[in-house]
Amino acid sequence: MSEEAGQQHPIGIYLKIWLLLFVLSAFSYMVDFFQLQGYLRWTLILVFMFLKAGLILAIFMHVAWERLSLQYVLFVPPIALVVLVTLMAIEGDYTFLTRLDFFDR
Amino acid sequence: MTAQSNETTAYTEPGIKGMVSDWVGDKQVFDMPWGKLMMWLFLLSDTFIFSVFLTGYMNVRLSATDSWPNTSEVFALTIFGSHLPLVLIAIMTFILITSSGTMAMAVNFAYSGNKRVTVILITLTAILGASFVGMQAFEWSKLIEEGVRPWENPFGAAQFGSAFFMITGFHGLHVTGGVIYLLVVARKVARGDYDKKGYAIVEIVGLYWHFVDLVWVFIFAFFYLW
Numbered sequence: 213m214s215e216e217a218g219q220q221h222p223i224g225i226y227l228k229i230w231l232l233l234f235v236l237s238a239f240s241y242m243v244d245f246f247q248l249q250g251y252l253r254w255t256l257i258l259v260f261m262f263l264k265a266g267l268i269l270a271i272f273m274h275v276a277w278e279r280l281s282l283q284y285v286l287f288v289p290p291i292a293l294v295v296l297v298t299l300m301a302i303e304g305d306y307t308f309l310t311r312l313d314f315f316d317r
Numbered sequence: 318m319t320a321q322s323n324e325t326t327a328y329t330e331p332g333i334k335g336m337v338s339d340w341v342g343d344k345q346v347f348d349m350p351w352g353k354l355m356m357w358l359f360l361l362s363d364t365f366i367f368s369v370f371l372t373g374y375m376n377v378r379l380s381a382t383d384s385w386p387n388t389s390e391v392f393a394l395t396i397f398g399s400h401l402p403l404v405l406i407a408i409m410t411f412i413l414i415t416s417s418g419t420m421a422m423a424v425n426f427a428y429s430g431n432k433r434v435t436v437i438l439i440t441l442t443a444i445l446g447a448s449f450v451g452m453q454a455f456e457w458s459k460l461i462e463e464g465v466r467p468w469e470n471p472f473g474a475a476q477f478g479s480a481f482f483m484i485t486g487f488h489g490l491h492v493t494g495g496v497i498y499l500l501v502v503a504r505k506v507a508r509g510d511y512d513k514k515g516y517a518i519v520e521i522v523g524l525y526w527h528f529v530d531l532v533w534v535f536i537f538a539f540f541y542l543w
Contacts, residue, residue, distance in 0.1 A: 218350075218520050220428045230418035237414055241407040244389050244542055254543070261538035265531055272421045272527045274520075279328060280336040281346055282354075286361060293368045300372050304379030311382045 219274040229271045236264050350517045353524070360528045363491075367532050370484050371539055377476040386472030388541050392456070406541050409452050410533065416445035417530040420523045427506070427519035435519060436507045442526060443499040446492050453489045457482075484536055491529050498522055 240260040243253055270276040275283060328348035330338055339346050347354045378385055389402040396404065423438035460481070464471045467479040502522045505511065511518055 218428055218515070218517050219424070221425070223422070223425050226418065226421040226425060230414070230421070233414045233417070234411065237407075237410050240537065240542060241403070241410070244403050247389070247402075257538050257542045261534055264534045268417065268527055268531045268534065272417055273524055273531075279339065279348060280332060281339040282349075282357065284336065286357065289361060290364060290368070293365065293372075296368070297372050297375065300376045301379065304376040307376075307380035308382065311380065315382060 219277060221274075221277070225271060229267050233264055233267060236260050236267075240264075350515075350521075353517060353521050356521045356524050360524065363528065363532075367484075367487070367535070370487060371535060374480040374484060374540065377480060378474070381474035381476050383474040385474050386470065386477045388543075391460070391472055392541065403541060405452060405456055406537065409449055410537055412445050412449050412452070413530050413533050416442045416449070417527055419445065420526045424520050424523045427516035430516075432506060432509075435516075436503050439499050439503040439506065439519070439522075443496045443503065446496040446499065446526075446529075450489055450492050450496065453485060453492075457485075480540070484540060488529070488532055488536060491532070495522075495526050495529050498525060 237260075240257065243256045243260070248256065275286065328335070328339065339348070392404075392406050393400060393402045394404050395401070419438050419442045423435050423442060426438060427435040460470075465478050465481070467482050469475050470478045499522060502518055506516070506519065
């Protein structure tokens with residue numbers, strides 16, 4: 213293991229990703245600017261979000277070049293979060309319906 | 318720093334087999350400076366904190382019976398007579414992305430040994446981060462003036478305020494901490510503290526800074542755009 217053998221990559225790739233992130237951010241903002249609604253809005257928001265997050269993680273944070281040992285450490289534990297989000301979505305929906313039933317409205 | 322390169326200790330084999338040999342070999346598992354590994358573990362735990370905040374926000378928003386405030390309008394500004402929805406947040410997003418770019422450049426220049434440019438780029442990143450915090454302070458003051466509180470607001474569901482202050486506040490704290498961290502590292506790089514140790518520290522502070530940007534991507538999508 214050597215300290216100097218850190219992540220070194222051609223500067224061009226950073227500039228390209230940087231530009232791409234700008235374009236993707238502009239697209240995300242356009243979703244709101246043109247007031248797209250419904251499933252089209254949600255799909256576009258998620259697509260642009262995952263593309264941006266993926267580029268930042270893979271290139272800027274160098275995860276694409278890291279060894280599998282680290283990649284698994286980073287990506288396996290968050291599966292628990294998927295479970296949490298699913299459970300809380302079900303629970304939130306249930307609370308909403310219960311409130312509709314019991315609130316005086 | 319002892320570069321062992323016989324077959325059992327080298328970190329060269331790719332894929333699953335390489336991962337197995339990393340874990341079972343008579344060597345440390347992760348081929349990186351300990352500080353970098355510790356930063357990654359911290360960021361993993363921080364991922365859980367922010368995810369729990371966002372999940373809580375999702376839960377209260379799903380279960381709110383009042384209508385959720387229209388963030389597009391709440392965060393709209395009138396600039397030079399034209400009414401722009403969500404414009405301040407968009408500018409903040411671009412600033413943070415720009416700062417991520419300068420940070421990535423700083424890491425690159427640090428490893429190629431260009432100290433002067435590295436210090437300039439890290440300082441630039443910190444300045445952009447500070448301006449982000451400034452805009453957030455402006456946004457908070459504006460909303461507080463309009464009567465947004467953690468327990469009520471004039472726009473709709475009361476839960477909006479608590480989610481807003483909690484999530485953006487915690488993110489803002491991270492940015493503030495990051496600015497301080499960046500300035501400390503910039504000063505130490507300039508002073509030559511890492512001339513012998515190597516510049517892994519710049520990559521490490523970079524990981525933290527990119528993570529802050531990464532979290533903002535999710536906050537922007539789920540809180541402001543959704």
